[in-house]
Amino acid sequence: MVGIDPIAGALQGSTAVFSGLPDAGTQATASMPFAGILQSMVQQTSALDKKASQAVTGLLNGSGVEVHDAMIATQKADMAFELALQVRNKAVGAYQQMMSMQF
Amino acid sequence: MQTTTSLSDALGRYLDLASDQLKLTATNMANIDTPGYKTQGFDFEQTFRDQQAGIGTGEVQVTEVDGLVARPDGNNVSMDREGLKLAKTQLQFRMGVELLKHEFSSVMSAIHAEAK
Amino acid sequence: MNLFGVMDVSASALKAERVRAEVVASNMANAETTRTEDGGPYQRKHVVFQAEGGSGSFQQSLMSQIGGSGTARSSGLLGSSPDEAAGGVAVTGVIADQSAPLRRFDPQHPDAGADGYVEYPDINPLTEMVDLMGATRAYGMNASAVQAEKGMLSASLDLLK
Numbered sequence: 052m053v054g055i056d057p058i059a060g061a062l063q064g065s066t067a068v069f070s071g072l073p074d075a076g077t078q079a080t081a082s083m084p085f086a087g088i089l090q091s092m093v094q095q096t097s098a099l100d101k102k103a104s105q106a107v108t109g110l111l112n113g114s115g116v117e118v119h120d121a122m123i124a125t126q127k128a129d130m131a132f133e134l135a136l137q138v139r140n141k142a143v144g145a146y147q148q149m150m151s152m153q154f
Numbered sequence: 155m156q157t158t159t160s161l162s163d164a165l166g167r168y169l170d171l172a173s174d175q176l177k178l179t180a181t182n183m184a185n186i187d188t189p190g191y192k193t194q195g196f197d198f199e200q201t202f203r204d205q206q207a208g209i210g211t212g213e214v215q216v217t218e219v220d221g222l223v224a225r226p227d228g229n230n231v232s233m234d235r236e237g238l239k240l241a242k243t244q245l246q247f248r249m250g251v252e253l254l255k256h257e258f259s260s261v262m263s264a265i266h267a268e269a270k
Numbered sequence: 271m272n273l274f275g276v277m278d279v280s281a282s283a284l285k286a287e288r289v290r291a292e293v294v295a296s297n298m299a300n301a302e303t304t305r306t307e308d309g310g311p312y313q314r315k316h317v318v319f320q321a322e323g324g325s326g327s328f329q330q331s332l333m334s335q336i337g338g339s340g341t342a343r344s345s346g347l348l349g350s351s352p353d354e355a356a357g358g359v360a361v362t363g364v365i366a367d368q369s370a371p372l373r374r375f376d377p378q379h380p381d382a383g384a385d386g387y388v389e390y391p392d393i394n395p396l397t398e399m400v401d402l403m404g405a406t407r408a409y410g411m412n413a414s415a416v417q418a419e420k421g422m423l424s425a426s427l428d429l430l431k
Binding site: 169172173176177179180181183184185186187188189191233236237240241243244247248251254255258 | 273275276279280282283286287290319320321357358359404405407408411412414415418419421422425426428429431
Binding site for chain 1: 199
């Protein structure tokens, strides 16, 4: 999969901007829980994707990775990606809904 | 604009090697009754690793296979070895195709993902 | 030789093995034939196989298809070059065995020679049967190779789905 690392880095940077502190970290998680959730989801997806990529490369190299291990790792990465994607879609939808509310 | 990954490049090379292996196996099988014919082969895993690491010319080195017993007419093609190679190569090719399909489809789903 | 060309290789093997089986059948049918058009008993026939390699080893023909600078395998989209499949097998000849015929003493036989001996072809049915079994298993092997090649081709077509 195309690397999700740049996105994770950008997300980290953006939470820092929003919370007004140079080093967001847990502060962002506390004050902006949703951004923290999304960031951790993207990070987990990125990590699973890396693991899946390594497993498949190991399988191709013949270096002892079993076929089912590589398939399971790939599927896990897929599901994490789909989940993060749907969470993002719902979040954007909720935001748009909020913005379209008129008083 | 990058639409391929290092994994899809590796998978492409894997499929190339698998199809080369198939051609070689088919040739060996066709010549199972030809007098004096020696089995030809190459080291699949080693060639793949070399191509991944970028060492060597990237070409497939086809050599005669050692360790096979020659029949009185000089032919040393082993039916069992070729049959096994054929089955294995088929599965390897299919695995490579499935993984490559998955690579492309996950990029496509990311492109197509739309927010509601 | 692209992936379609591989089927030509296996097809050449199927053709060659079929010729071999036909020759065996002909030998067995004529095992007792004492008289042919050329006169004399039937001569046992056998086939000569030869590997087709084009101008060099498999390595060379494989590399020549890829092209010197790694360009696409564009030589022959739907088939290999007009000549025979490189790497396949060809029957270069069906030649008659030159060994001496079997002689049996039978003065009553219409084909008996002056000394009362009749010449029969020296065909051992066991040898022919083993040959036929060899041709059958080689044929079966190459037929399953064709199946495998077909499967791989359609799997690679699936990439587009």
